[in-house]
Amino acid sequence: MAKLRTRSKSTPAGISKCPTGIQGLDEITGGGLPRGRPTLVCGSAGCGKTLLAMEFLVRGATRFDEPGVFMFFEETESELAANVRSLGFELPELVRRKRIVLDHVRIERSEIEETGEYDLEGLFVRLEHAIDSIGAKRVVLDTLEALFAGLPSEAVLRAELRRLFHWLKEKGVTAVITAERGREHLTRHGLEEYVSDCVIVLDHRVHERLATRHLRVVKYRGGMHGTNEYPFLIGDDGISVLPITSLKNDHKASSERISSGIPRLDAMLGGKGYFRGSTILLSGPPGSGKTSLAAHFAQAATQRGERALYFAFEESPNQIERDMRSIDLQLAGPVKRGLIRFHPSRPTLYGLEMHLATMFREIKAYRPAVVVVDPITSLVVAGSTSEAQSMVTRLVDFLKTEQITTLFTSLVDDTRSLPQTEIVMSSLMDSWILLKDVESNGERNRVLHVLKSRGMFHSNQVREFLITDSGIDLVDTYLGPTGVLTGAARVAQESLERSNSLRIEQELARRQSALLRKRAAIEQKVAALRSEQESNEDEFRRFDARARDRVRALDVERTKMGQARHADALKGMHAASPSKNGKSR
């Protein structure tokens, strides 16, 4: 006792905390329940008091090496074991290993008669015996108020309960006491009067036909705690509470890029695709190819060897697999290899909070690199705008903290006037890709454009995309007088361009041959001129030869004539000036 007292005295202003191991509850309470003190958990029937208390004990025994005593007043031991087995708690095993002691306090009002003054020493002894037998650090008293129904003399009981809480504190165990919610007070018998350190209220409300469980820390003496009402859920592996505001906005931003699954879309996104850990909103009207794009994205992740988690809120996994097979996207293989996990659920199955909680759990359990939420809008319409915004914010925050790249698809009926939810969500999204139906010339075609993509140069083009037998493909852009040409108009434009180019080619060929012809003609002319020149030259040569012959002949004649006249004129004179000779003649 003395030792315990000094310990409680030595605890300074900050209270030592005892982690519950319950997802989210330790975040709200800043580390757990006040150590060595009793905590009151109250709520109406069926809101999860016993499970919360039991999880506190089981986690303590298995994770924090703090054995515990579970003293319960209502159910039997086998009922209790069966009830918590659904959460994966194997009580008999824990009892066998001396990690937990179960003590069922059975009070049968019909057997009991008050004959005089009494105290609750019996309960104290049982509790102490149980605590000491395994060195328990945690104690749960499940619905202590059953004592009020079972034992006479409320005044005695109250005095004894006061003593009990005091005793628990002295004993230094961290205790959880559950109690029924009362009409005027927190608890039916005003137990909150005795437990002044920590009070948690559980609640199970139905809003628009959807039931959601809520948890609120009403009181936490000497400690900071979240004061809001937090939704929580009871799943396969215990309780998880969702802190709404305790998540911080300080996640780190990766500069790694990952593929969208469509090479030409990557090209539009600065050539490399999305940022890892970013959020992508893919909005479009029905039938615009959102699921196909999302499936491409998921499959691209599996090709990198990463895991993808696909929350399907409208189609069954089987249907998605079948539909994607038609565009040659084989999802069955990755699913079998555990690289894609589908999580189908109906939006109306439960409230937004419950969906969110389920998604958190799935993500935590599966640890995917990418997540697809298809479509987010069907969830959003389940709640009000502010609820939706809060939910998406928390989801996005969580995903970013976990560095998970997420693609949300969003169903919009008219992309010209975006609904309010879309605007609300878009500010949380890093990339926003808009799919549209373009109706022109009597047909509908799909186009896509990147509305925004933070932190990268992205294409501003509006691109038509085709869903083909071999997946999605973006095709070249054709601009007509009215904008982007799609479908048949694009095909027409393509053929027009083809015929244009053909005409040009033909013209070119024609001109080329004309040129060739001209050259041939000119070359012919040149040849003719050249031959004319040649004949001229020939003529000249003939004339020249004749002229020389004549000169020679004249010379011979003159010599002959001189000989005939006996002229002894100097041969040299004749030779020097035949012309003179000629003149002289």
Add this chain to the structure above:
Amino acid sequence: MKRNPATKRGRAGRKPVIRARVEKFLLRLYVAGTSRRSRDAILRARELCAGELRGQCTLEVIDIYQEPARARAGQIVATPTLVRETPRPVRRLIGTPARSSRLYLALGFASKSAGQ
């Protein structure tokens, strides 16, 4: 098992013989320590066995401080508790068993001398 329990029964079977005749009371008194309240309760129970229930009563006094496991086994919450184990059904009398008509009623016999 051999079929000669006659002698054994004869040796150990004093109780069954009596029980067959008169309904035998088996009373267990659970007390916590030697407080005044405990001592008072023990005293009253012994008086009861020596008085009204003389010859048809077995009283067992259990100090749950000494035998805490028996508190659990006996489903004891309050002390002192006087449990009438037999005759059935079980009755639990919480508080000091003061001799009163209420006590006699609870134990299931009419008071022969309520004035004592």
